[in-house]
Amino acid sequence: MSGVSTRDIGHRVVVRHRLDGGQATDVIGVLQSYGEQTLEVRHADSTPYRIELSAVVAAKPVPPMPLRRVDVEQLFLTTALGRPAVETQYVGEWLLRASSGWTGRANSVLPAGDPGLPFSDAAKQAEAFYQERGLPPLALVRIGSPEQEAFREHGWTDARPTESDTLVLHTTLDHVNAPPAYEVLVSDRPDARWYDAAFEGPVPAVAPAVMEGAPRTAFASVELDGQVVAVGRGSMTGHWLAVDAVRVAPAYRRRGLATAVLQGLARWAGPLGGRRTYLEVEEQNTGALATYQAVGYVEAYRYRYLTV
Template sequence: MEISASGRLEVRITAADVGKRVSVRRMIKDVAEGEKFTDTVGVLTSWDKGVLLITRRTGEMVQIAESSLVAGKVVPAAPARRRGPAASYEELARVAARAWRPGESERLGAWELRAASGFTRRANSVLPLGDPGVPLDEALTYVRGWYAARGLPAYIQTATGAEGAQELLCAELEARGWTREVTAELWIGSLAPIGDLEVSDAPIGDLEVSDAPAGDRKAPEVVLSREADDAWLGRYQRKGLSDVALRVLGSGPSVWFATVPGAEGEPPAAIGRCVVDGRWAGFAAVEVDPARRRQGLATAVMAALARRALDEGASAAWLQVEEENTEARAMYAGMGFGPHHAYHHYRWIPGSGAADGGSGVGDPYRSV
């Protein structure tokens, strides 16, 4: 906290610091403990009518009464992550977008409107990397109309927790009645350690690790292919995919699909997908037959894909994981991944805000 020459705490932030990362201390009243201090660090998103709104890295928004402030100051951007390569939010957002291309897209200033017949929110949402070139309300009206014309709900994908992310836009969307439906995180890590993994030394906490002695774990066969064949699709969690969805799955600079064959006549025991893009390898769709879990299959799939990506010159890895997927998070942490930023999908629900619009269609999505 900011301390003056006299040794007293001081509030050294004002409304002019909106958009900056701040650290504040406030006094709150606790029924059990009486008055106590609590600290909040995040982006100062607004300061209006005596109330501060601070957005934490996770996207959580905290309202703080100005009258409760004890100290406050502007602080530097969050330090570099302890795990994985250095990377900016914009770099990762563009890499992730290239790995999951929509069937159709249109530019609105620096915003990209994306549609893919409802296959995943990522391919059917706005990626707002910069200024839309028109006032925000005008941009949102255009977005609602664009998705309505395609029979889709309007979504905007935002991010928090990294320098250059969109805490201010999140607050503006919520003020206008947009609803946050999904929050996930993008994690990064070094690629070489993943390629070096074997079933016998899969990371502690890996939900796929067998209880059998290390020497008894046999590496499964992993087949790599440039296309998602019928066998791979037989294990993929989404069934009855349209041609548009198949094109999304196959999109990206250099796409690889991994398959661990199952028993004869059965879907694969495990699958995975990787997109190589320069120094980055992005992992997705790592799925294992529930009856074959705790056998190291997810580890084997990711290791095989990582080795292929290393051969193509990649050195860093990324993936996306939902907040509630605790088992996957433990596995990825054991592989050396760590969170870089959180991302969110905001949906316009007709009648929910000051300005109406949109398609009113149901939610066709089952994943981020």
């Protein structure tokens, strides 16, 4: 007899049931459906388990999966792999990135770890790297980190003083991989329609090289009324799903389409070993921030760009 009901749909449950051979086994996940003869549980890796009610020995709701503390240093490095730059170079463990000036992330030094040189010398090498490419020197620094203070001590200042901090949010994939309210198409390569929906104006020439440069990527889209109205990009680094480039056409906002894109990408990542997910959003983008927080994302850290 099942100890859960339709009121538990959308919540985590544990279901003990008998297999064909008679042995009992447990499934833990989110209850997807509850019918007259069967129920379905979605595991954390997005695998659905359809179970006959007659085979259920016991079932009960369980608390939501706790969000484990994140290793900020590790996540800081992981973000660089989720959307790699066109050109990279190392100074010790610092990563210098250049991509013809498109996006700060792809055209800044990531000062993680030991540069292998006195700080002033490493900073000068980073400065020279960008000057040689006709780009402004940029450093992506975590707010409150020793690296932020060191750059400031060496004369680096806010590159974008009028802009707010960028927040890096994270959560467990189990909080995000619910069934989308819309049909989400996920492809390993974006087409022209995806790019047209992802950019408000012309697509920068270097954008495809950056967006498609990660080893394992996915491009999600939702089509309504004969047009692509919502898109997003996902990439896998270890067990981390990175989500970026989420954009909904203005006329279709406030309909849950961004959430559907997140869920579609999460369900793509689960069977590939995805367990956690992160994304970035500017603090002043309150609408997007509210959407992400509503599905379980919380702040890991925040960053700004410094320049000299």
